[in-house]
Amino acid sequence: MQHSRNRDLDGVRGLAILLVVAAHSGLPIRWGGLSGVTLFFVLSGYLITSLLIREWDRWGSVSLWRFWGRRALRLLPALLVFLALVPLLLWATGDSRLASYPAAAMASLFYVGNWVRIAGTDLGVLNHLWSLSVEEQFYVVWPLVFLALMAWWRQHLLGLVLGLTGVATVYSVWATGSFIRLDISTETNAFALLLGVSLAVALASIARKGWHPPRVSVLIPFTVMILVSAFPSHDIATDHGLFRPLGAVYAVLGVWLVASAVLGHSPVVASPVMVFFGTISYALYLWHQALINSVLFGDKTVLRNLALIAAAVVLSWLSWVVVERPAGRLRGRLRLDEPSRRQLAARAVASVPSSSLDPRGLPDAPGRPGSPGTSGTAGPPGSADTLAARADREGPGQPASPST
Secondary structure (H helix, E strand, C coil): CCCCCCHHHHHHHHHHHHHHHHHHHCCCCCCHHHHHHHHHHHHHHHHHHHHHHHHHHHHCCCCHHHHHHHHHHHHHHHHHHHHHHHHHHHHHCCCHHHCCHHHHHHHHHCCCHHHHHHCCCCCHHHHHHHHHHHHHHHHHHHHHHHHHHHHHCHHHHHHHHHHHHHHHHHHHHHCCCCHHHHHHCHHHHHHHHHHHHHHHHHHHHHHHCCCCCCCCCCHHHHHHHHHHHCCCCCCCCCCHHHHHHHHHHHHHHHHHHHHHHHHCCCCCCCCHHHHHHHHCHHHHHHHHHHHHCCCCCCCCCHHHHHHHHHHHHHHHHHHHHHHHHHHHHHHHHCCCCCCCHHHHHHHHHHCCCHHHCCCCCCCCCCCCCCCCCCCCCCCCCCCHHHHHHHHCCCCCCCCCCCCC
């Protein structure tokens, strides 16, 4: 099953990876790493939750194994190829970090790299994969929490999600500890993911009430995000007091930008260049830092870094064409987008007229009018299902972020 592409969300994804790459290159976008990764987290939280809501609306449940299977097929092929090729780079350049590479690769493959780094172990050219660890931990935990909320507190889903987001945001802003823990721990970054979750739930709730949000400008928050990423020019390693609050600012801007991309359109944001970088964003995130942090071409000058980033763009395009896109087609052949037998059975039961069942009917059955967790298999423009479909960039295996 392949869904229509939202080119504006592709452009948002492209902006996020370009901010990260610009910061790592040495260009004067000092906060691009923080703003870009935070934007990826918001986008990921929004897209994943939209998919969960849509699946629940259609079938009254979520197939966790199919969900996790789709995630694995999206993430692992490119990651495995990357992890297999990096030691060749280290060997060819005589990099001494080759000896510790197997342990670093295992930490990255099992998505615990952020915790390994916090514990004091340097992962060398794989240090940047900490954000993939944060997102994968989110992919494991959040669907379970979502199902629990839908089972027991469905009527209060939006309020509960907003409450969780508020607590996580306050914690992130006021958390204390080492810089590396504030920077890459799961709990200090959870608020950005939850802001994306809140946006998805809020838009679905608005759509179910029959409200139609107006189309808004995507270019304004797009421009603001770029400008704020270049300011202020403080050293993040010494200014702990500014680091986490600024992350919250970027997350709020990210919500504004993602919401605008879902509800509006901009030819600039959806331009071929931005869409291209959005398409290769996952592989580019993998490759650009590995090349920059290698010993290729000596000292890390801006010119040297930009040359290696250009090489990373080529490798990322090849990864998309040779690895990621074929893996997306494989997902269709494995029928990971199709409902499970249990979901089909639930739909069949729900379609039986209520008069032939218990007089009380089937409250909250999938597709049943009035069920706060459902919207049917299809909806009018602005419905929850339509919004989720527009946001869905899953076919064929397109990333929601560098790690989705």
